[in-house]
Amino acid sequence: MKRGADPEAIIRGVRQMAQRHANQPKSDRRFIPHAVTWLNQERWRDVEPAQDPTPVAAMPTDEKWRRWVTNWQKTGSWSAAMGPAPNEPDTLVPAHIWPRRNGTEAAA
Numbered sequence: 001m002k003r004g005a006d007p008e009a010i011i012r013g014v015r016q017m018a019q020r021h022a023n024q025p026k027s028d029r030r031f032i033p034h035a036v037t038w039l040n041q042e043r044w045r046d047v048e049p050a051q052d053p054t055p056v057a058a059m060p061t062d063e064k065w066r067r068w069v070t071n072w073q074k075t076g077s078w079s080a081a082m083g084p085a086p087n088e089p090d091t092l093v094p095a096h097i098w099p100r101r102n103g104t105e106a107a108a
Contacts, residue, residue, distance in 0.1 A: 010044045012044070013046075
């Protein structure tokens with residue numbers, strides 16, 4: 001491997017190659033290059049740049065939390081994607097947004 005190669009680009013290339021080959025029939029997998037060959041020939045440059053397949057979600061803003069909690073208070077509906085509801089022990093709602101979390105009042 002040549003000096004100056006971007007490790008993140010190599011990792012992205014490996015992930016993309018693995019994903020591509022995982023979807024191939026087993027009979028076509030005989031064309032997968034050896035790791036040394038793949039690195040020496042800089043084959044990570046052959047794959048199109050793409051985002052990491054496991055992006056990290058951004059933390060919701062206070063404004064979003066307030067909207068979600070207000071909606072929950074009005075409708076009783078809470079999406080599991082937002083974690084446990086505000087009245088549940090392991091809620092992700094910040095204490096300054098929902099002061100009664102875990103049955104306690106937030107400090108003033």
